[in-house]
Amino acid sequence: MTNKKKLWSIFGPVIVALVLVFIFFCLPWSGHHSAKTEQKAAVSLSPTVFKNRSLKVQALSDRHTKYVPFFGSSEFNRMDRYHPAVMAAKYHSYRPFLFGSRGTQSLPQLFNMTMMSKQMQNKKAVFVISPQWFVKQGVMASAFKYYNGSYANLMWVQQANPKSPYDRYTAKRLLQLLGHDGSVGSYATKISQGKSLSKWDRFVINSKITLLHHEDNLFSGFFIKDNYDTRIKPKIKLLPNQLNYADLSANAVKEHDQASNNNPFGVLNAFYNKRMRGKIKRTADSQRHFNYTQSPEYGDLEVVLKQFQRTNTNVIFMITPVNAKWEKHTGMPMKMYYQTVRKIKTQLRAQGFNNIIDYSHKGSENGFMQDTIHIGWAGWVDFDRQTAPFLEKKQPQPNYKMNDAFLSKDWLNLKPTQKNLQQFKSEHHIK
Amino acid sequence: MVNWFASLPNFSAYGTPTYFIYLLIALLPMGIGLYFGKRFEWYEALISFIFIFFMFDGHDYKQALSLIAYIIYQTCLVMWYFHYRQKKNNSMVFYVTVFLSLLPIIIVKFTPAMVGHNSLLGFLGISYLTFRAAGTIIETRDGAIKDINWWKFIRFMAFMPTITSGPIDRYRRFSKDYQKVPSREKYLSLLEKAVLYLFIGFVYKFVVDYFFAQRWLPYVEQQAMAHAPHLSWWVAGVAYVYTGDLYFDFAGYSLFAVAISYIMGVETPMNFNKPFLSKNIKEFWNRWHMTLSFWFRDYIFMRFVFLATKKRWFKNRNVLSSIAYMLNMVVMGFWHGVTWYYILYGFLHGFALVTNDWWLRYKRKHFKNLKSTKLTKFIAGFITFNFVVFGFLIFCGFLNTLWFSPAAMK
Numbered sequence: 091m092t093n094k095k096k097l098w099s100i101f102g103p104v105i106v107a108l109v110l111v112f113i114f115f116c117l118p119w120s121g122h123h124s125a126k127t128e129q130k131a132a133v134s135l136s137p138t139v140f141k142n143r144s145l146k147v148q149a150l151s152d153r154h155t156k157y158v159p160f161f162g163s164s165e166f167n168r169m170d171r172y173h174p175a176v177m178a179a180k181y182h183s184y185r186p187f188l189f190g191s192r193g194t195q196s197l198p199q200l201f202n203m204t205m206m207s208k209q210m211q212n213k214k215a216v217f218v219i220s221p222q223w224f225v226k227q228g229v230m231a232s233a234f235k236y237y238n239g240s241y242a243n244l245m246w247v248q249q250a251n252p253k254s255p256y257d258r259y260t261a262k263r264l265l266q267l268l269g270h271d272g273s274v275g276s277y278a279t280k281i282s283q284g285k286s287l288s289k290w291d292r293f294v295i296n297s298k299i300t301l302l303h304h305e306d307n308l309f310s311g312f313f314i315k316d317n318y319d320t321r322i323k324p325k326i327k328l329l330p331n332q333l334n335y336a337d338l339s340a341n342a343v344k345e346h347d348q349a350s351n352n353n354p355f356g357v358l359n360a361f362y363n364k365r366m367r368g369k370i371k372r373t374a375d376s377q378r379h380f381n382y383t384q385s386p387e388y389g390d391l392e393v394v395l396k397q398f399q400r401t402n403t404n405v406i407f408m409i410t411p412v413n414a415k416w417e418k419h420t421g422m423p424m425k426m427y428y429q430t431v432r433k434i435k436t437q438l439r440a441q442g443f444n445n446i447i448d449y450s451h452k453g454s455e456n457g458f459m460q461d462t463i464h465i466g467w468a469g470w471v472d473f474d475r476q477t478a479p480f481l482e483k484k485q486p487q488p489n490y491k492m493n494d495a496f497l498s499k500d501w502l503n504l505k506p507t508q509k510n511l512q513q514f515k516s517e518h519h520i521k
Numbered sequence: 522m523v524n525w526f527a528s529l530p531n532f533s534a535y536g537t538p539t540y541f542i543y544l545l546i547a548l549l550p551m552g553i554g555l556y557f558g559k560r561f562e563w564y565e566a567l568i569s570f571i572f573i574f575f576m577f578d579g580h581d582y583k584q585a586l587s588l589i590a591y592i593i594y595q596t597c598l599v600m601w602y603f604h605y606r607q608k609k610n611n612s613m614v615f616y617v618t619v620f621l622s623l624l625p626i627i628i629v630k631f632t633p634a635m636v637g638h639n640s641l642l643g644f645l646g647i648s649y650l651t652f653r654a655a656g657t658i659i660e661t662r663d664g665a666i667k668d669i670n671w672w673k674f675i676r677f678m679a680f681m682p683t684i685t686s687g688p689i690d691r692y693r694r695f696s697k698d699y700q701k702v703p704s705r706e707k708y709l710s711l712l713e714k715a716v717l718y719l720f721i722g723f724v725y726k727f728v729v730d731y732f733f734a735q736r737w738l739p740y741v742e743q744q745a746m747a748h749a750p751h752l753s754w755w756v757a758g759v760a761y762v763y764t765g766d767l768y769f770d771f772a773g774y775s776l777f778a779v780a781i782s783y784i785m786g787v788e789t790p791m792n793f794n795k796p797f798l799s800k801n802i803k804e805f806w807n808r809w810h811m812t813l814s815f816w817f818r819d820y821i822f823m824r825f826v827f828l829a830t831k832k833r834w835f836k837n838r839n840v841l842s843s844i845a846y847m848l849n850m851v852v853m854g855f856w857h858g859v860t861w862y863y864i865l866y867g868f869l870h871g872f873a874l875v876t877n878d879w880w881l882r883y884k885r886k887h888f889k890n891l892k893s894t895k896l897t898k899f900i901a902g903f904i905t906f907n908f909v910v911f912g913f914l915i916f917c918g919f920l921n922t923l924w925f926s927p928a929a930m931k
Contacts (some may be wrong), residue, residue, distance in 0.1 A: 100713050193743065236739040240839060270581075271533055369751070 094344045094430055098143060098338040114295035120309030123148055125155065128151045132157060133322055135163060135167060135177050140189060140198070141239040142310045143205045143303070149187055150209035156183060158481055159210065161199050162218030165464045171318065171325040172470035174477070179326050181333045181474075184481050186216070193233030196222040196390035197263060201242040204249065204395050210401040214481055216407045217398075219391070219461070221382045221430045221450070222463060228386035233265045240274060241302045244295050247277045256396040259389060262449035335475045342467040343457035355415045357461040365461075370419070375418035382430040384503045388437065392496040395441060399490040406474060407447040414454035416462040439521045442490040447476050468515045472512040493520060532575040534685050535777040538727060541719070544572065552712070555786045565785065568724075569681035576685060577644065584644035591625060591647065592678055595654040595773055596671050598622055599915050606661050615662050622658055624827050626651045626856075636860040646685035649855060651731045652816050653678055657818055659693040665693055667688045673699075682781035686774060688812040689793040698787045711783040718780035726773030733766035741920065760914035767913060768796070771810070773884070797909070800901040805909060813853075822849045842878060847871035857916070866916040873908060 091099070121144040123131070139145050149157045160166065160174065166188045171176070173188045174282070189202055199217075203210060227316070250257040261282035270279060273294070280287060289303070346356070349386075353362040366373075385417070395407040396406050409431055415425060431450040438446055449465065452458050452472075459464025465473065495501060495518040504510055532540055554561045575741045579586035600616045625642050632640035657674070660666045669692070677695050703711060741762050745755035775792035782789035797808035806814040826847045833843040847868070854867020884891060891897070914920065 094708060096709050096713075100709070100716055104716060129727045192747075222889060231744055235735075236743070272536060276531060372751075 104189050108130045115301050115304050117304070119304055119307045120312075121148070121303075123311050127151075127311050128152060128155070128157070129185075130314050130316055130318045131418070132185060133169075133192050133317045135188055135317065136313065136315050137191070138310060138313050139480060140191075140202055140237050141196065142306045143241065143245070144306045144310050145314075146187060146189075146202075147206050148207055150206055150213075155185055157187040158184045158208075158214055158216065159203075160186040160190070160216045160218070161194075161202075161224070162188075162216075162408075163194050163220055163308060163329070164190065164192040165220070166190040166465050168460045169325070170345075170460065170466050170468045171328045172338065172467060172474065173322070173325075174320050174427045174470065174474055175465055177474040177478075178326045179322065181330045182478055183484060186394035190218070191237070193230065194237050194333065195229045195233075196218075196394045197229050197260075197267075198234055198237040198479070200260065200390070200394050200397055201246055203394070204246045205242055206277065207397070207401050211337060212402050212455055213404070214485070215398070215403050216408070216477055216481070217394075217405050218410060219434060221412075221427060221434070221465070222410075224382035224385040224386055224387040224430055224434075226389060227268070228383065231267045233500075241299070241306065243268075243274045243278075244299050244302070247274065247287070249294050250281050252281045254287050256393050256492075257498060258282050258284060259497045260393050261438070263386070263390065279296070283412045290363070295314075296337065298358075300504050303309070323404065335471060338469050339457075339471045342471050345466040355413060355419070355462070356456070356459065357413065357416070360462045362398065373420055375421040377422040380422055381426055381498045383426060383433060383506050386502055388433070388502050389497050391434070392494075393439065395438070395443060395496075398443075399441075400491050402488065404445075404485050404488045405443065405446065406477055407443065407446040408477075409434060409450055410412075410463065411449040411451070411453035411459065411461040411469075413462045418455065429506040435499075436506070436515070437496050437513050440515065441492055442488065446482060447473070466474060493518060498507070526832065531578055531581055532572075534572075534576055535722075535726070535774055536593055538723070541777075544781065545784075547572070553851045555567055555702060555708050556705065558702050558705070560786065563667075566676075569589075569665065569679065572681050573679065575636060576729065582646070587642055587644040591642070591644070591650065592675060594624060594625070595650070595678065596674055599654060599657050599669070599674055602658055603661050603762045605664070606664075612664070615658075618658055619655055623651060627931065630855065630859050641800055649683070649685070649687045649689055650678055652687075652813075653692070656689075656816060656820060659824075660691070660693060661862070668696070680782070680787070682785065683778045683781065683789055684825040686771075686778070688778060688789050688817050690789055690812070694790075696818045697785065703786050704886055712787070713788070715783040716782040718776040720754060720781070722773045722776035724773075725769045725776065728774060729765060731768035733769055741819055745919070745923065749922075752923075755912070756919070756923070757920050759917075760910050763917045763919065764910045764913045767917070768793075797906055799905050799909075800898055801905055802870070802877050802908065806870075806874075809909075817849050817853055823850075824848070839878070839882070845876040846878075860921070862915050862916065862921055864917050866912055869912055871917065873912075895918055 123145060128145065129148040131139045132149060149155075149161065149272075166173075167190075175188065178185050189199065194202075246260070246264075250261065251259065258281060261278040264278045265275065265282060268278075269275060277287060277295070278290060281293075302447045350356050350358055350362075353366070355362070355366070357366070412422065412427065417427075428450060429449065435446060435448065438444075449458075449469070449472075450463075452469070455468065457468035458465060458471060458472075495514075501514065504514055525563065532543075535541070551561055551565055551568065554564070571590075574585070577588060598618060598621055602615075605614065626647055629640045629643040629647055632638070632643075645922065657669075657677075661669075673696055675690070676699065677690070677692050680690070680695070683690065738759070741755055741758035745751075745753055745759050748755065774792040777915055779789050779791060790812055792811055792813075794808040794811065796805055799805035822845050825848055825871075826841060829835055829841055829845070834843070848871075850871030851867040854864045854868075857863040857866070
């Protein structure tokens with residue numbers, strides 16, 4: 091072989107491959123998904139759905155089926171027959187689109203929402219807050235990375251305003267969680283310092299988003315977990331045709347009593363066998379030192395609220411309870427828990443987020459909890475009773491008044507005694 | 522000036538597929554030069570400077586200053602010792618010089634354990650540069666290095682493809698490549714290998730490792746943390762997934778470094794040779810992170826064995842080699858960092874090497890008729906692999922998080 095031929099045999103295939111890949115990703119692949127895929131995606135709880143865009147955007151703009159985003163964390167995976175997705179399929183005009191797994195706390199949810207701000211504009215949403223998110227170090231970096239990707243980051247960077255204290259806060263958090271490396275790191279650094287991105291930055295971001303958009307269209311429809319056919323659909327026919335919350339609740343309690351009879355905590359038998367059996371002794375008093383009152387999560391929640399204000403989304407909140415028997419056993423300081431809830435509610439109410447379902451005192455009600463920290467059975471029934479009317483009936487326009495004092499270290503670290511909360515409010519002229 | 526420097530974007534070596542596009546375009550004129558038998562030294566210096574600049578600028582700008590100071594320090598030390606060695610050869614002077622060469626890394630590795638934060642002297646890749654500098658001093662003492670000057674030494678230290686994470690080359694080998702231009706046939710065969718290695722590297726680092734690092738590792742870690750501080754089967758999952766992540770990330774990176782070196786006409790040695798097919802732990806260290814373990818073998822293990830034999834410290838040969846193994850691996854543990862898990866990892870592997878030698882002797886004595894079959898080979902490989910995985914579980918520090926800083930997570 092001559093040297094020239096040899097050169098071609100080395101680099102020819104590489105050049106051809108590069109050209110083909112480039113063409114492949116530049117083609118405007120159609121990202122249309124079937125109604126069936128939408129249905130699956132809505133309850134799959136897969137990170138693929140969470141991190142990408144095409145599935146949720148298509149579902150939320152669907153004209154035939156009214157999907158409502160439900161934001162939360164691990165509770166959505168408790169799919170008994172009273173789960174909101176089953177209840178909605180049986181009785182209601184809307185379908186929940188679930189965004190929530192373990193670790194999807196405020197900040198991952200913010201990036202999730204940023205990808206579909208247009209679809210959330212002037213619509214409704216449900217947001218489930220768990221006091222367990224509000225640990226001292228806030229969302230774990232590993233959990234954040236698992237539910238977030240460069241697509242969401244770049245979409246956030248693209249619309250971030252370096253003049254807004256909210257966006258500067260988010261940029262700082264992004265740097266804390268992802269580090270300064272790479273291009274997202276350098277964009278976030280600029281935004282956190284209040285500097286605008288250059289024209290060249292914008293050009294690079296837009297072209298990257300275009301490629302990721304095509305990639306999303308091509309691949310997101312695959313790899314979705316099929317919860318719908320296995321865990322939702324079979325349960326729809328188990329519900330009575332007539333909706334009567336009192337009857338459902340009574341049935342749910344009965345069902346709970348049967349399904350949780352192998353343990354003194356009233357948790358699902360299977361959960362007890364898998365996660366608790368044999369560990370009862372060592373978990374006694376293990377949560378005595380838990381503290382949710384001071385956390386960066388309060389600031390993270392604040393940027394989520396800001397996002398709701400920006401999209402003028404009418405949102406109803408639910409604050410989750412804890413299983414009272416379990417917490418008594420583990421020594422969780424309930425005073426601290428109620429203080430946490432009070433702090434969260436202060437932050438919500440002060441800024442005009444008045445639709446709050448507070449379940450924090452419901453943890454001792456029979457049949458309300460499915461396990462140690464997640465609601466189920468009668469809990470889900472009541473959740474549906476309170477959310478469905480909000481989602482189905484016309485609601486007055488929300489009137490949110492944001493206050494960036496809730497991003498301050500003072501607020502994040504405030505010990506939420508009644509006195510401290512009062513003082514904070516009067517200092518910042520909050521009603 | 523500092524502000525401007527800190528605001529520039531930072532591109533870590535081989536971080537994204539796009540990085541290769543920039544890198545290969547920048548290297549193209551050099552490649553053409555080498556193809557026509559010319560080495561454009563000034564162009565190479567320029568390109569190296571630019572790419573190293575972007576590895577250490579931006580947020581990491583303090584590291585850039587440390588890097589420059591470090592290279593000046595080591596260059597002075599090496600050049601001074603080279604001139605001294607031409608006239609005299611005092612052991613004490615040699616030991617002090619080696620100690621001074623190791624001093625920055627000793628400070629950097631001990632600072633976090635002593636004061637709780639990272640030392641300002643540190644920068645990404647300091648340990649790899651230390652090997653190169655200390656190795657050069659040792660070779661100088663042996664009289665193996667005849668020809669060195671400050672510019673050649675800096676080119677060796679700051680050779681761009683391998684600056685942050687190896688492979689660890691030796692000055693003598695490197696300078697031979699660097700002084701000549703490969704023949705056209707030779708260069709073409711290097712290019713052919715380079716393309717192959719780059720693509721295997723892409724598969725390792727950007728495809729396979731994506732699953733290990735982005736999809737599986739966070740998942741198993743999360744599951745294991747749910748049981749913290751207690752052990753669960755998920756911890757075993759962490760061990761295997763971390764092993765896969767470490768291998769595909771590091772082997773992929775090493776392939777890139779070797780491939781880019783080839784394009785620059787330098788045959789940087791390979792770092793991995795199918796390590797998980799090893800039948801015993803000694804073989805593993807001949808296949809895993811080879812340039813590191815060979816460095817330790819040549820400059821710690823062998824030197825210690827020679828010294829101890831010369832001074833007759835031990836009567837028993839087996840005791841000597843066992844001590845040498847332990848020393849070798851524990852030093853390697855400390856080199857990774859002064860934390861309980863790195864040091865335990867070193868002990869564990871030292872102990873494994875000792876056990877391996879003992880087993881070979883025992884086998885020779887008591888199972889003379891034991892034949893090597895497919896089955897025995899499989900068993901040996903199985904044990905070795907699982908031991909290695911267990912070692913990496915300790916090495917990765919996950920147990921530290923699990924036991925000592927479990928963060929509540931929902």
